[in-house]
Amino acid sequence: MTTGPIGVFDSGVGGLTVLRALRERLPDSDFVYLGDTARLPYGTKSPDTVRRYALQAAEALRTYHVRALVVACNTASGVALDVLTARWPEVPVVGVVEPGAAAACARSPRGEIAVIGTESTIRGGAYQAAIARLRPEARVRARACSVFVALAEEGWFDTAAAEAVARAYLGDWLEGPEPPDALVLGCTHFPVLAGLIRRIAGDELELVDSASTTAAVLADRLEAGGAAAPSGRAAAGGVRFLATDGAERFARVGGRFLGTELDPAAIEIVDL
Amino acid sequence: MTTGPIGVFDSGVGGLTVLRALRERLPDSDFVYLGDTARLPYGTKSPDTVRRYALQAAEALRTYHVRALVVACNTASGVALDVLTARWPEVPVVGVVEPGAAAACARSPRGEIAVIGTESTIRGGAYQAAIARLRPEARVRARACSVFVALAEEGWFDTAAAEAVARAYLGDWLEGPEPPDALVLGCTHFPVLAGLIRRIAGDELELVDSASTTAAVLADRLEAGGAAAPSGRAAAGGVRFLATDGAERFARVGGRFLGTELDPAAIEIVDL
Incomplete structure (x- = not known):
């Protein structure tokens, strides 16, 4: 669990500001970012529904063997951190709140x-x-x-x-x-x-x-666990982008939050 | 089909501006308004999904024996009018576009x-x-x-x-x-x-x-069909509000669009 990418999920593209801060704080890490764009906004949904969505998103990210999970969505951070931590106690789970x-x-x-x-x-x-x-x-x-x-x-x-x-x-x-x-x-x-x-x-x-405070907390958690940087292979600093809908809009609007251009063709559409 | 209420549906509360115009144009009619607040926004969903949602919403409104159906949602008006008209040819279906x-x-x-x-x-x-x-x-x-x-x-x-x-x-x-x-x-x-x-x-x-042009078109359609005003009973001018989630927010934000206070207790939550 110390060599995989860091998983980040959000209801949409806003969490890319968190990804941006994470990349600045942990430049040698790989990341997998998942935006649940088909089901946003989470904010108007019931806590039970948001918990279910968060578990599905985390499950999808786990298939990439993530070494940590960042819940970049404020709504999901507020209601789903407990269930995520209980389900996967071996992986650090950090929210933004x-x-x-x-x-x-x-x-x-x-x-x-x-x-x-x-x-x-x-x-x-x-x-x-x-x-x-x-x-x-x-x-x-x-x-x-x-x-x-x-x-x-x-x-x-x-x-x-x-x-x-x-x-x-x-x-x-x-x-x-x-x-x-x-x-x-x-x-x-x-x-x-x-x-x-x-x-x-x-x-x-x-x-x-x-965003930046969450990145700092995650870096501390990884360091405490001896996993501050990926080991055993060359550090890459790459990001894989996943979304549940709308690659074009994800790239266009998301680029503003990430601070760099995004290519729609680089956004993989996944089902949760 | 000339005595029932007029059904109005939208992805959320914005369509209440259309309901407001309809009530001004057809003050003696009863209305049933359905806001699919649990699944908004429609604008980011695929045309097939929006068509499916629109058919479900129309099906729900049909249980109230509506004499006309107004699609107040721009997105649904753009992609679902054909399928709605084909499914229920006996009811006038009017969109906003x-x-x-x-x-x-x-x-x-x-x-x-x-x-x-x-x-x-x-x-x-x-x-x-x-x-x-x-x-x-x-x-x-x-x-x-x-x-x-x-x-x-x-x-x-x-x-x-x-x-x-x-x-x-x-x-x-x-x-x-x-x-x-x-x-x-x-x-x-x-x-x-x-x-x-x-x-x-x-x-x-x-x-x-x-909103107001749609109300005028519907009034013309009803008049052409001999159903401009409900007949056979006292005119009521009442509205029934249905939503798929969030009665409190529906009442609070919706009241601004309708131009009158809405009581959250008067919003019925329905499943589609």
Whole structure:
């Protein structure tokens, strides 16, 4: 279990921001990324259904002999980590919620923590619960920022329209009497908007990107298990892309999140 | 078949703008609205899958003895009208694409027609094809405006952020040398943004709302068939709401499109 690729799954292409962070942190690893594009969004589905989908996705990734499993989807991280860990105790399973919450708690000077995410993530309350466990005295505010998802998919990372939307969502917090000192980007789509948010929020606000914190947590887990780098063969740093539907859109929109061009012909369509 | 309710189906809550227009045009009719919220979005699914979903939805509505079927979903209108009509020839079946295209052709003075919609609607090309059939010499331009969907669901109908997004999508057309003289709002979510678009586009541009044109076409079809108003009993004007998932979100977001408050307890959850 120390030589295989790292498996990453998400409901769609947003998790490619997590893959990007993983590749930066673990450049010698191979990866298999699975986006369940035929069944997205997970956020509107029941927890039982999301657990079933997550188990199917993990099962598919296991056929590639993965040495670790990263659940890049916030919704699946919130409801399926337990069942995945119970089913495959020999493989490290890492989600995006706990690492993001832990980083926010560690990096917030005054304990004024804000969380933004999709509607389902915010209403599900997984980030809020994790922060409350780790730093009970923190003051947590949370807001669904659904339009950010559309902006990110459109590739509008720092346009006038994107700025107007960001001010609409964050203005009252930033200009209020007790502004947050840490902001969790609690959706895989949001890291691409970090530059814009930084610009309107100023340098005082710690931006906590679940993607990079998840990559750091996985690297620690692999190192602790003696599997930080693949051994026994040349390191490759390659990625295999799997999707359940829509190779063309996966490549076109996914490329924005991954930060490199993707060839639709390189996306394998699989059934779960 | 002249006394039952009118069946309306959509992949989600956007079709409630069509229901709203239908109720205004046919205030004495009863309606059954079905939103297939568990399986949205349809736009990313294959035509075969969308046809299968549409047949299932229509089958469910037929158990209410509907006297007409309105396909409020642009994607399903583009691929499933033929199979629905073939399966139930005795019931008028009306989609949103043909009425919208016909109205644009009739109301464009110079034949400079623009179409906006979701990514799948624009890429599918159903509006463009219908306009080309009806008015071959028209110049058609089309653009996916995905962020509009998120704005509409967020309830941001005429905010500064919504205006910035509208200018980003439409600015080059409106300020170009040959601006469009008719704009098809080719997505069920867009009628709620009509006021904003009107404000930035000015009075020269004809805004063609598929919802109201579809309602007019259905009224004509019913009148031609002698079934414009339910007969043989008191007119009620009531609506039954069915959804395949998420009554709370259906009521909360759907109320914005319907223009009236919706009670989550009034949404029946059904399996298709």
